[in-house]
Amino acid sequence: MNREELLKAIEEKYDKLGVPVDAMLEGLLWSKPITYWDYIQTDALLGLQIPRTTEPDEMVFIMYHQVNELLFKMILWEINQVANGIEITADKFTNHLMRISRYFDVLCSSFQVMGEGMDVEQYLKFRNTLTPASGFQSAQYRKIEFASTELINLIDIRFRESIDRNSSFKNAYEHLYWQAAGKNYTTGQKTTLLKLFERKYMGEFIEFMEDYNDINLSRKFKQLPKEIQDNEELIKAMRHYDYTVNVKWVMAHYNAAGKYLGGNESDLDATGGSNWRKYLHPKYQKRIFFPYLWSTEEIENWGNF
Numbered sequence: 001m002n003r004e005e006l007l008k009a010i011e012e013k014y015d016k017l018g019v020p021v022d023a024m025l026e027g028l029l030w031s032k033p034i035t036y037w038d039y040i041q042t043d044a045l046l047g048l049q050i051p052r053t054t055e056p057d058e059m060v061f062i063m064y065h066q067v068n069e070l071l072f073k074m075i076l077w078e079i080n081q082v083a084n085g086i087e088i089t090a091d092k093f094t095n096h097l098m099r100i101s102r103y104f105d106v107l108c109s110s111f112q113v114m115g116e117g118m119d120v121e122q123y124l125k126f127r128n129t130l131t132p133a134s135g136f137q138s139a140q141y142r143k144i145e146f147a148s149t150e151l152i153n154l155i156d157i158r159f160r161e162s163i164d165r166n167s168s169f170k171n172a173y174e175h176l177y178w179q180a181a182g183k184n185y186t187t188g189q190k191t192t193l194l195k196l197f198e199r200k201y202m203g204e205f206i207e208f209m210e211d212y213n214d215i216n217l218s219r220k221f222k223q224l225p226k227e228i229q230d231n232e233e234l235i236k237a238m239r240h241y242d243y244t245v246n247v248k249w250v251m252a253h254y255n256a257a258g259k260y261l262g263g264n265e266s267d268l269d270a271t272g273g274s275n276w277r278k279y280l281h282p283k284y285q286k287r288i289f290f291p292y293l294w295s296t297e298e299i300e301n302w303g304n305f
Contacts, residue, residue, distance in 0.1 A: 010024075050062075052129045052130070053125065055126040056122065057122040057123065057126070058126040060113065061114075061123070064113050064114060065135065069138065071103050071107055072138065072140035074103055075100050075104070075144055076143060076144060076147065078099050078100045078103075079100065079144065079148065079217060081096055082096050082217060083220060088220065088224065090228045093220075093221070093228075093234055093237070094231075094234045097217075097234075097238060097241045101237070101241045104241075104244045104245055104248070105244065108248050108252045109252075111252040111253065111255070111256045115255065132192045132193040133193075135253075136178065136181055136193065136197070137193070137197045139200075139205070143208055146208055146209050146212050147212045148217045148241075148245070148289045149218045149288075149289035149290065150218055151172045151176075151213070153287070153291060155176060155177065156176065156177045156180055157177065157284070159175045163175055169209045169210055170206060173202065173205060177285045179194070180285075181194070182194030218289060221238065221290070238293055239290070239293055239294070241289070242288060242289045242290050242294075245289070246287045246289065246302075247282050250282050250303075251282070254281055281303060283302060286302045288302060
């Protein structure tokens with residue numbers, strides 16, 4: 001495109017936006033050149049780490065979790081492109097799922113930062129200043145789950161068969177598997193961890209659950225023509241994503257927690273007070289986004305293969 005064609009295209013673009021092209025061009029005279037640090041907002045990003053203790057490795061802990069949240073945002077961005085897409089091909093669905101799986105691969109491998117990159121003695125000191133905060137309280141991770149599958153697959157396994165599938169989103173929320181990390185189902189009593197989490201996010205979660213009820217990845221897959229549903233590469237990508245999130249990522253988290261909190265029932269609870277072993281290990285809750293893509297034997301052995 002030569003200069004004359006370029007200027008004409010620019011003029012047409014801004015005419016459609018109702019912006020005088022002369023004003024836009026004159027504005028370029030006074031604009032500053034973009035820099036890497038301005039574009040990435042480096043100063044703001046590097047100013048977000050605020051330790052609560054004097055233990056040096058707390059800084060590692062903070063930055064590690066902030067990196068996680070950035071990756072969660074990238075994952076939600078990818079899911080949204082499928083969930084809100086109009087014409088979804090097998091290739092498009094597959095490509096976005098593999099992008100997401102690569103982000104989770106990074107998350108899984110990054111647990112070496114937690115497992116090998118912090119001094120246990122330091123962690124056991126600064127962790128007490130974090131109570132009752134917990135990684136459990138990652139709202140973005142909960143949204144990834146809501147956006148990936150039907151709510152029934154996120155219900156606590158103890159209630160999955162008996163719950164009314166047509167009940168309210170609020171009732172479904174009260175029976176989600178992760179409620180078990182902060183709720184006594186006998187008394188109905190909730191921990192401070194869960195109360196604070198719900199005070200901040202419950203309304204937002206219920207709206208999100210409703211928004212994604214018909215466009216989550218599983219429902220989106222079921223709405224596709226049969227020839228796309230039968231696409232081997234798409235099925236492979238969905239299984240890979242399911243296993244990566246609900247087994248590989250969870251077990252990486254479980255094993256890292258085991259190093260710092262111990263590996264048997266007498267050892268430490270998580271900072272939020274949860275029984276992290278039964279909450280995290282996939283064999284207990286059998287969290288599976290796409291159960292119809294797995295055999296009965298695979299589901300029975302979920303988390304053990």
